[in-house]
Amino acid sequence: xxxxxxxxxxxxxxxxxxxxxxxxxxxxxxxxxxxxxxxxxxxxxxxxxxxxxxxxxxxxxxxxxxxxxxxxxxxxxxxxxxxxxxxxxxxxxxxxxxxxxxxxxxxxxxxxxxxxxxxxxxxxxxxxxxxxxxxxxxxxxxxxxxxxxxxxxxxxxxxxxxxxxxxxxxxxxxxxxxxxxxxxxxxxxxxxxxxxxxxxxxxxxxxxxxxxxxxxxxxxxxxxxxxxxxxxxxxxxxxxxxxxxxxxxxxxxxxxxxxxxxxxxxxxxxxxxxxxxxxxxxxxxxxxxxxxxxxxxxxxxxxxxxxxxxxxxxxxxxxxxxxxxxxxxxxxxxxxxxxxxxxxxxxxxxxxxxxxxxxxxxxxxxxxxxxxxxxxxxxxxxxxxxxxxxxxxxxxxxxxxxxxxxxxxxxxxxxxxxxxxxxxxxxxxxxxxxxxxxxxxxxxxxxxxxxxxxxxxxxxxxxxxxxxxxxxxxxxxxxxxxxxxxxxxxxxxxxxxxxxxxxxxxxxxxxxxxxxxxxxxxxxxxxxxxxxxxxxxxxxxxxxxxxxxxxxxxxxxxxxxxxxxxxxxxxxxxxxxxxxxxxxxxxxxxxxxxxxxxxxxxxxxxxxxxxxxxxxxxxxxxxxxxxxx
Amino acid sequence: xxxxxxxxxxxxxxxxxxxxxxxxxxxxxxxxxxxxxxxxxxxxxxxxxxxxxxxxxxxxxxxxxxxxxxxxxxxxxxxxxxxxxxxxxxxxxxxxxxxxxxxxxxxxxxxxxxxxxxxxxxxxxxxxxxxxxxxxxxxxxxxxxxxxxxxxxxxxxxxx
Numbered sequence: 001x002x003x004x005x006x007x008x009x010x011x012x013x014x015x016x017x018x019x020x021x022x023x024x025x026x027x028x029x030x031x032x033x034x035x036x037x038x039x040x041x042x043x044x045x046x047x048x049x050x051x052x053x054x055x056x057x058x059x060x061x062x063x064x065x066x067x068x069x070x071x072x073x074x075x076x077x078x079x080x081x082x083x084x085x086x087x088x089x090x091x092x093x094x095x096x097x098x099x100x101x102x103x104x105x106x107x108x109x110x111x112x113x114x115x116x117x118x119x120x121x122x123x124x125x126x127x128x129x130x131x132x133x134x135x136x137x138x139x140x141x142x143x144x145x146x147x148x149x150x151x152x153x154x155x156x157x158x159x160x161x162x163x164x165x166x167x168x169x170x171x172x173x174x175x176x177x178x179x180x181x182x183x184x185x186x187x188x189x190x191x192x193x194x195x196x197x198x199x200x201x202x203x204x205x206x207x208x209x210x211x212x213x214x215x216x217x218x219x220x221x222x223x224x225x226x227x228x229x230x231x232x233x234x235x236x237x238x239x240x241x242x243x244x245x246x247x248x249x250x251x252x253x254x255x256x257x258x259x260x261x262x263x264x265x266x267x268x269x270x271x272x273x274x275x276x277x278x279x280x281x282x283x284x285x286x287x288x289x290x291x292x293x294x295x296x297x298x299x300x301x302x303x304x305x306x307x308x309x310x311x312x313x314x315x316x317x318x319x320x321x322x323x324x325x326x327x328x329x330x331x332x333x334x335x336x337x338x339x340x341x342x343x344x345x346x347x348x349x350x351x352x353x354x355x356x357x358x359x360x361x362x363x364x365x366x367x368x369x370x371x372x373x374x375x376x377x378x379x380x381x382x383x384x385x386x387x388x389x390x391x392x393x394x395x396x397x398x399x400x401x402x403x404x405x406x407x408x409x410x411x412x413x414x415x416x417x418x419x420x421x422x423x424x425x426x427x428x429x430x431x432x433x434x435x436x437x438x439x440x441x442x443x444x445x446x447x448x449x450x451x452x453x454x455x456x457x458x459x460x461x462x463x464x465x466x467x468x469x470x471x472x473x474x475x476x477x478x479x480x481x482x483x484x485x486x487x488x489x490x491x492x493x494x495x496x497x498x499x500x501x502x503x504x505x506x507x508x509x510x511x512x513x514x515x516x517x518x519x520x521x522x523x524x525x526x527x528x529x530x531x532x533x534x535x536x537x538x539x540x541x542x543x544x545x546x547x548x549x550x551x552x553x554x555x556x557x558x559x560x561x562x563x564x565x566x567x568x569x570x571x572x573x574x575x576x577x578x579x580x581x582x583x584x585x586x587x588x589x590x591x592x593x594x595x596x597x598x599x600x601x602x603x604x605x606x607x608x609x610x611x612x613x614x615x616x617x618x619x620x621x622x623x624x625x626x627x628x629x
Numbered sequence: 630x631x632x633x634x635x636x637x638x639x640x641x642x643x644x645x646x647x648x649x650x651x652x653x654x655x656x657x658x659x660x661x662x663x664x665x666x667x668x669x670x671x672x673x674x675x676x677x678x679x680x681x682x683x684x685x686x687x688x689x690x691x692x693x694x695x696x697x698x699x700x701x702x703x704x705x706x707x708x709x710x711x712x713x714x715x716x717x718x719x720x721x722x723x724x725x726x727x728x729x730x731x732x733x734x735x736x737x738x739x740x741x742x743x744x745x746x747x748x749x750x751x752x753x754x755x756x757x758x759x760x761x762x763x764x765x766x767x768x769x770x771x772x773x774x775x776x777x778x779x780x781x782x783x784x785x786x787x788x789x
Contacts, residue, residue, distance in 0.1 A: 067657045069647040069752060096643070103658065142671055155668075156659075178670055207656035207733055217651050221751060228754055237754075280673065282755075284642030289754040291640035295673035307672055 001209050003027060003530055005062070005107035007036075007629060008128050010121065012195050013054055013113030017128050022107060026628055027532065028542075029620065032064035032107055034090060035501035035546045036629070037079040040110050041088065042549050043625040047556040051083035051187075052169065052194035053114075060109040060160075060200065062098040063503010065529055067208045067287075070220035071227060071517060072505025074099045074286025078160070082186040083194070084171045084347070084402045085423040085447040087554045091174065091188050092451070092500050094285035095181030097202060100158035104204030108629075111195065120148070120159075120199035125206055133198040137167060140340045141176040148201045159201040163342025165390040166193035171402040172347035176339060180293055180309035181285065184344040186424065186446050187402075211531030219528055223517055224289045230513040233290050237282065240292040241313040241507075242272035247459075248429065249321065252578015255428045256321045257376055258357040259419050262430040262575040262582060266326035270316050274328050283309055290507055298332060308336035311345075317428025318349020323356055323382050330379040334386055341390035350425030351399050351406070352385045357417045364410060370394040421448035422563050431566075432575050433585040434459070436485035439595050443489060443564045445550035452496060455488035456512055466514060480581055482591040486598035494543030498522065501546060545619045548603065548611050552624065561609040564596060630703065631763045632740070632747055634677050639757035641668050641675035645749035652748040653741075654734065661731045663740040664749055664758075677757060679749075680727030680740040682706055688719035688728055688739075704763075705742040713737065 009018045022036070030036045037059040049055040058080040065073050076098035082089030101107070105126040118133040136144050141163040148159045158177060165173035166189035173189030174182045183189075192198075210216050227233050235243045248254045249267045256264040264270070275294055284291030298306040311331055319325060319334035338345045352374075358364045359374035366373065370388070372381050372395070388396025398409050404423045407415045419426045424447030431438040440453035457467065458479045467475040467484075471491045475484030492510075495518070499509050502522060510516050519536040526532055534542075554563075566587060574586040597607060604615030616622040646662035654661045664679040686706055689697040696712040697719065699705070713736070720728040720737055728739045740747075742760075750760045761769065 067647070069644050069651065069657075103660075145670065179673070205658065205660045205732060207654075207658045207661070209656050210651070213651050213655040217648060217748070220648075224752065224754065281637065282640050283673065283675075284640035284644075286642065287644040287647045288640075288642045289644065289752075291642060291755065309673065 001211070001530070002067070005102055006105060007108040007110065008106055010109060010111045010128065010130070011113045012111060012115040012119065012130070012197065015130055017130070019128070020629075023628060027064065027530070030546060031498070031501035031542055032066070033061045033075070033501040033503050034077040034079070034092065034497065035542065036108055037061040037077045037090065038088070038546050038549045038553070040108070040629060041079055041081070042553050043627055043629065044110060044112070045081050045553075049081065051081045051086065051089070051191065054112060056081050056112070056191060056194070058111045058188070058191050058195065058197075060101070062101050062107045063501060065525055066098045066102050066107070066503040068210075068216060068220055068525065068529055069287045070223040070525070071508040072285055072288040072290060073503050074288070075500070075503050075505055076101070077500055078175050078183040078188045080188060080191045081557070082446065083190045084187040086557055087422055087447055087559055088445045088550045089186035089188060089191065090446050091183035091185045093175070093177070093181050093183040094505065095158070095177040096286045097158040097160050097177045097181075098503060099286045100202040100204055102204070102208055103206055104202045105206050109200070111197065114194065115196040118196045118198050120197065120201060123200065123202040125204050136198045138164065140164065141342045142179070142340060144199055145177070148199060152201075152203070154203055157201050157203045159199045161199040161342070162189040162192045163340060163390070165341045165343040166190055168390065168392045168400070169193050170343055170389060170392065170400040172344040174342055174344045176342050178309070179307075180339055182339065182344070184346060185449060187344070189342050210529050212528045216525075216528035219524060223521060223525070227508045227516055228289050230515055232511075232513040233507070236290050236292045236507060239272040239275070240282070240294055240310075242275065242311070242316060244313045245316045246271050250579075252575060252582035253430050253433060254317060254321050255353075255419070255426075255430050257324050258322060258353040258417060259430075259569050259573070260357070261577060262432070263577045264321040264324060264326070267321060269326050270320045270328055270331065278332060285505070288505065290505070292507060296332060298329065301329060301333075303333045303336070306333070306336055308332060308339065310339070311335035314427065315345045315349070318345050319382055322349050322353035322428050323378075324376040325379045325382055326377065327379050330382060334383060337383065337386050341386070343386070343390055346427060347402075347425050348386060348389060349428070350419060351403055352382055354403065354418055354425075355385070355395075355399060358410065358414050361417070363414050368395055368410075416568060419567060419569070421566065422559065424448045430575060432570055432587055433578070433582040434479050435482045435587065435591070435595060436479070436488045438566060438570065438587050438592065439485060439599060440489045440492070442566050443596070443599060445547065445554055451506065453489045453492040454496075454506070454511065455485065455492045457510065457514060458485070458488065462514065470510065470514065470518075480585060482588070482595055486595045487602060490599055490602040493547050494540055497543040497546040498539055501542070502526070541619065544603065545621060548615065548619055548621060549624070551603075551605070551609070551611060552621070555610055561596070561607070564609060566592075630742075630745065630760055631766050632679060632682075632742060632750070633759045633761050633766060633769070634679065635757050635759070636674070636676040638755045639666065639675040639677055640755050641666055644752050645677060645758060648748045648752045652743065653738070654731070658733065660729075661733065661738065663729065663738055665726070665729070678726055680706065681725055682740070682742070687722045687724065691718045691722045693718065700741075703742045703745040706739065707741055708737060708739060710736065
């Protein structure tokens with residue numbers, strides 16, 4: 001049965017591995033993937049520990065539905081206490097690793113300790129070995145994966161690896177598989193680097209058995225047809241998430257020159273249609289019908305010849321709009337470099353744009369930047385900064401510790417220009433015209449993050465009865481309104497907690513398509529896959545349990561209501577340009593606080609943002625940590 | 630009818646492997662799949678490989694127990710498991726790797742065209758896998774090639 005996949009506890013200091021079953025009760029409470037990861041974090045990480053020390057526990061979790069032929073089921077989470085924020089560290093990624101991990105007999109890994117010398121985990125058909133990785137240390141993410149397949153003479157091995165950014169403990173280093181799949185946010189690659197864990201390689205030939213395979217196959221076909229029938233996915237299949245940019249840059253919902261403009265004047269060159277010059281076709285994650293990433297080739301320029309995958313909307317902003325670089329080639333090269341080094345595209349782009357604004361304002365100068373002229377639109381400087389940060393060279397070393405430590409080093413006057421929440425940089429979205437997004441990034445449990453909620457359905461001006469049907473309460477269809485937006489954020493937070501725990505892809509849910517599969521469909525998929533029956537309400541409760549567990553972790557680390565906010569500029573500086581609805585907008589502090597109150601109430605948390613006793617009891621969290629795993 | 634593979638359209642998702650193993654063995658396991666996507670990560674090339682249902686099948690020729698027979702309806706070469714002794718000679722000799730070994734069930738496996746309704750084709754959204762009349766196989770290729778010529782000719786003939 002699919003429920004017989006195991007959990008392995010690996011202690012790298014002692015070289016010890018313990019393999020256990022996962023009780024069905026845990027499945028009912030947390031499903032798998034991010035859900036069980038969060039349970040493990042709350043149960044295995046003592047408050048106040050050093051995120052880079054041996055006590056930090058790194059967890060990897062395949063989703064409960066991982067492996068089914070529908071809805072991008074190959075996604076998984078990698079989690080730990082974040083070395084960037086000190087809060088929940090968690091990153092969800094696609095590719096093929098999770099499926100291979102399940103074929104090798106495992107759903108979850110919990111890794112603690114620090115190895116004496118570089119190692120990697122070799123997981124195959126129910127067994128785990130700790131192997132020497134001395135020969136891999138210093139290799140980039142592509143070379144590392146290739147070397148592992150060569151070591152074992154098996155091209156089918158899937159490895160999640162770190163690059164030199166992770167080795168150098170860049171606080172926002174990521175974890176990577178393939179050419180492009182990245183566990184990008186919150187510095188999980190840095191945690192792997194601190195443990196001297198270069199890679200986790202998996203290869204399996206074990207059957208994944210389903211409760212009702214025939215019914216599952218038919219229903220998966222129905223689900224794939226449903227999702228590929230949406231206009232959103234049809235656009236994704238052709239252009240990938242780059243399609244979003246065409247809307248946001250036209251409207252004025254994007255950050256340009258760090259936070260000075262909400263539209264990039266010369267931004268047309270970054271539009272997805274220009275990818276035709278470089279793209280050789282699309283690429284998909286495990287068993288996915290959406291195939292949203294470009295495979296691209298650069299044949300000219302100093303970095304040619306180059307083959308890469310992507311870029312996502314995030315990289316368009318990180319290396320295009322934020323530093324005001326009107327060059328798609330810069331985006332493509334930078335995207336490839338961050339993938340090679342193993343570093344979060346969003347964080348590095350945002351932190352470079354911040355440095356550029358400091359340079360413009362005269363807070364830093366060429367003496368500090370090692371002679372680099374960090375002027376807007378200086379594409380070469382952006383590329384150079386990526387090298388410097390990954391290698392921790394000169395000014396790069398200052399930025400490599402993340403934005404809050406960099407403020408400490410550069411000086412208090414740099415703080416106002418930092419666009420971050422809880423120590424993690426914001427996406428290149430400009431959320432001032434969209435209160436739902438603004439609340440979402442402020443409350444996200446992993447620091448500034450658009451993917452804990454991404455409440456985007458109000459951007460379409462849908463009839464309010466449609467929104468009410470989805471959200472179960474009144475939501476204004478005006479995206480600039482504050483009414484009902486707390487409900488949107490709350491609803492999406494629960495929804496994505498469930499999606500991440502099932503191992504499905506957010507793009508194949510109500511991400512941007514109202515007619516995409518939701519709770520009703522997920523309950524059927526769970527039943528056909530595992531035989532477990534859930535109601536919609538029960539699944540929502542699981543989502544609430546997972547999100548509240550994350551909240552409890554953060555509270556234990558000292559986070560509270562005061563951290564659920566935005567930087568001053570959101571409140572003080574109105575958007576200067578864009579469409580009329582997006583122009584002259586800043587976040588209204590009073591209305592924002594009102595949204596926050598409503599949001600806490602929906603979660604069953606107090607006005608201080610702490611779960612009430614009644615809520616803990618309802619969610620069966622009143623006896624945590626319970627150490628069932 | 631022929632199972633047509635067009636690697637240019639393949640996105641490398643391996644959905645075909647997943648559904649093939651579920652359909653045939655009721656489990657998800659790519660090693661039990663009759664089709665396999667061969668991938669080159671660092672160059673982004675994906676090529677699905679599957680039995681070509683050859684006209685002069687080597688597997689059939691080398692089989693010592695005469696276990697491989699053609700289904701006259703679909704043209705698929707099928708394994709008669711009552712006769713098969715599992716010597717794997719067919720797997721050794723097939724030049725395409727069209728015959729696999731299912732280690733979990735201890736048998737050789739190959740594409741049977743799902744009795745004329747291949748499940749991999751049904752799930753392949755980019756249409757890298759198609760099930761087409763054999764007679765139209767080269768017509769489709771000819772049309773695709775001719776389209777390139779026609780674009781060139783339109784350019785040449787366009788008034789300047």
